[in-house]
Amino acid sequence: MSADDARPDDTAGSDDGDEFNVFLSRETVAGDDEGPLAGKTVAVKDNISTAGIPTTCGSAMLDGYVPPYDATVVERLCEAGATIVGKTNMDEFGMGGTTETSAYGPTKNPVDPEHVPGGSSGGSAAAVAAGEADLALGSDTGGSVRNPAAFCGVVGIKPTYGLVSRYGLVAYANSLEQIGPLATTVEDAAALLDAIAGPDEHDATTRYDAAEGGAAAVSDAADVPDDVHPADATEYAAAADGDVDGMTIGVPTELVEGADDAVVDVFEDALADLEARGAETVEVSLPSVEHAVQAYYVIAMSEASSNLARFDGVRYGIDGGEGNWNESFARSREEGFGDEVKRRVLLGTYALSAGYHDKYYKKAQDARAWVKQDFDEALAEADVLATPTMPVLPPKRGESLDDPLSLYLMDANTVPVNLANLPAISVPAGEVEGLPVGMQFVGPAFGEETVIRAGSAVEE
Incomplete structure (x- = not known):
C-alpha cells in the first residue's frame, strides 16, 4: 500500500480483512520443520529487517523499502521453527505510545477498538490479543513492548540491554532499545525469548558480563564464566513456574503514587495475591525517577536526530527532487516524516547543538x-x-494526539528501566471497566528468570 492511500482514518486496514489495522504486510515466511517454536506463528514489528519483505518503520519515508537481509532475531525465529505471518504496524520510527503516528493509519485495540493499543509496538501486541499470531516481536526504547502489552492485556518482556541481538533493528535510540517478545502467556513469551536471545558477532552491543550483573540472578549455577553469554546459561521458559514463596518484592512508592486510583487498586490486589503465595513486599524508594522522563526524552531524541540523518532522499527515502543538496534534503524529510518524528528530531538536534550540549544532554546522562x-x-x-x-x-x-506532553508523561513507570538497562516484564493483573491493567516487574541486570517467575505467579 502507498503511504498516501493509508493515512490515518477510522477505516484503515478494513479493506483487507485486517479489522484492527495490525499488519503492514502479510507475507509468510515458513521456519524449519522442527524446533522449539514449530507450529507457532509470529508477527514481527516493522522496524525489524526481513529479507525480501518491506520494512517501513511505519513511515512514508521508507514506503516500498525492501531490505536485502534478515535481522538476527528473524533468522533465529526461522531456525526455531516459527512461521512469520506478517509485519506489524507501529508508531513511526518507534516514536509514540499509542500507534497513532503511523503513516499507515492507527491500530485499534482488540479489547476495545475505541481505545488505543499502546505503542510503539501496538501492532505486535494487538496481533497477539486479536489471535492473529501466537507470538510477536516488538522493540522497547522506553516501554514500547510493555506499554502495548498492558493496554492489550497480553504479556511483554523487555530484556536486559545486550541480551538480544539488535542487528537488523532500525533503531530509534541505540543506547536504550531492545527487541522483546509478546505472547498471551508468560511461558510462551519466555520461550520466544529463549529462541531469540544469545550472542551475535554482528552486534557490538552483545554483552558477556553476566558475572558483573549478578550470576546468581542469571542462573541457578552461581559460576558463570565471563566469556559465556547470559542466555547460554539460562532456560527462561522453565522459570515460569509461579513459585514466589520467599521472594522479596520491592514497591517503589514514587511509581505507584502517580497512578490512577483504579489502576492502583488492581495493582494492590495483585500484590496481596502474591503475598498470599509466600512473597514478602517491602517499600523502596527511587528518588531519581522524578527526573527520569525528562532525561529519557533528551537522550532518546538526541540519538534519534543522529540516527535519522541517514534518511535524506539519497540513500533512503523520498526523492527530494532537483536543486541544491540542502533544499533536496529538506523536501525529502518534509514529505517523508510525520509530525511526531519531526518534533523529536528538532528537539534532539537542539539538545546536541553548540551551547546546549552541556545544559541538556550532559545533564540527562548524569540523571x-x-x-x-x-x-x-x-x-x-x-x-x-x-x-x-x-x-x-x-x-x-485521538485523545492524546494534540497533547504530546501527556503522552510523554504516560511513560513514567517504564522509561526508568531503559535508562538503567534492566529487564522487565508486563503481565495482565486485572481489568477496570473492561480495560486491561498491567503489572510490571523489574529485575537486576540479566535477572530475566526472576521477573518471569514473578510474572507467572500473577498469571496463575
Missing part, C-alpha cells in the same frame, strides 16, 4: 547514572521491583 544507582540500591533490598506498568488506562483514540 541516567543516578537512575541506575537508585535501581541498584533498591534491588539490593528486593529480588524484584513491582509497579503498575502504565499509570493510566488505555486512552481513547
Whole structure:
C-alpha cells in the first residue's frame, strides 16, 4: 500500500480483512520443520529487517523499502521453527505510545477498538490479543513492548540491554532499545525469548558480563564464566513456574503514587495475591525517577536526530527532487516524516547543538547514572521491583494526539528501566471497566528468570 492511500482514518486496514489495522504486510515466511517454536506463528514489528519483505518503520519515508537481509532475531525465529505471518504496524520510527503516528493509519485495540493499543509496538501486541499470531516481536526504547502489552492485556518482556541481538533493528535510540517478545502467556513469551536471545558477532552491543550483573540472578549455577553469554546459561521458559514463596518484592512508592486510583487498586490486589503465595513486599524508594522522563526524552531524541540523518532522499527515502543538496534534503524529510518524528528530531538536534550540549544532554546522562544507582540500591533490598506498568488506562483514540506532553508523561513507570538497562516484564493483573491493567516487574541486570517467575505467579 502507498503511504498516501493509508493515512490515518477510522477505516484503515478494513479493506483487507485486517479489522484492527495490525499488519503492514502479510507475507509468510515458513521456519524449519522442527524446533522449539514449530507450529507457532509470529508477527514481527516493522522496524525489524526481513529479507525480501518491506520494512517501513511505519513511515512514508521508507514506503516500498525492501531490505536485502534478515535481522538476527528473524533468522533465529526461522531456525526455531516459527512461521512469520506478517509485519506489524507501529508508531513511526518507534516514536509514540499509542500507534497513532503511523503513516499507515492507527491500530485499534482488540479489547476495545475505541481505545488505543499502546505503542510503539501496538501492532505486535494487538496481533497477539486479536489471535492473529501466537507470538510477536516488538522493540522497547522506553516501554514500547510493555506499554502495548498492558493496554492489550497480553504479556511483554523487555530484556536486559545486550541480551538480544539488535542487528537488523532500525533503531530509534541505540543506547536504550531492545527487541522483546509478546505472547498471551508468560511461558510462551519466555520461550520466544529463549529462541531469540544469545550472542551475535554482528552486534557490538552483545554483552558477556553476566558475572558483573549478578550470576546468581542469571542462573541457578552461581559460576558463570565471563566469556559465556547470559542466555547460554539460562532456560527462561522453565522459570515460569509461579513459585514466589520467599521472594522479596520491592514497591517503589514514587511509581505507584502517580497512578490512577483504579489502576492502583488492581495493582494492590495483585500484590496481596502474591503475598498470599509466600512473597514478602517491602517499600523502596527511587528518588531519581522524578527526573527520569525528562532525561529519557533528551537522550532518546538526541540519538534519534543522529540516527535519522541517514534518511535524506539519497540513500533512503523520498526523492527530494532537483536543486541544491540542502533544499533536496529538506523536501525529502518534509514529505517523508510525520509530525511526531519531526518534533523529536528538532528537539534532539537542539539538545546536541553548540551551547546546549552541556545544559541538556550532559545533564540527562548524569540523571541516567543516578537512575541506575537508585535501581541498584533498591534491588539490593528486593529480588524484584513491582509497579503498575502504565499509570493510566488505555486512552481513547485521538485523545492524546494534540497533547504530546501527556503522552510523554504516560511513560513514567517504564522509561526508568531503559535508562538503567534492566529487564522487565508486563503481565495482565486485572481489568477496570473492561480495560486491561498491567503489572510490571523489574529485575537486576540479566535477572530475566526472576521477573518471569514473578510474572507467572500473577498469571496463575
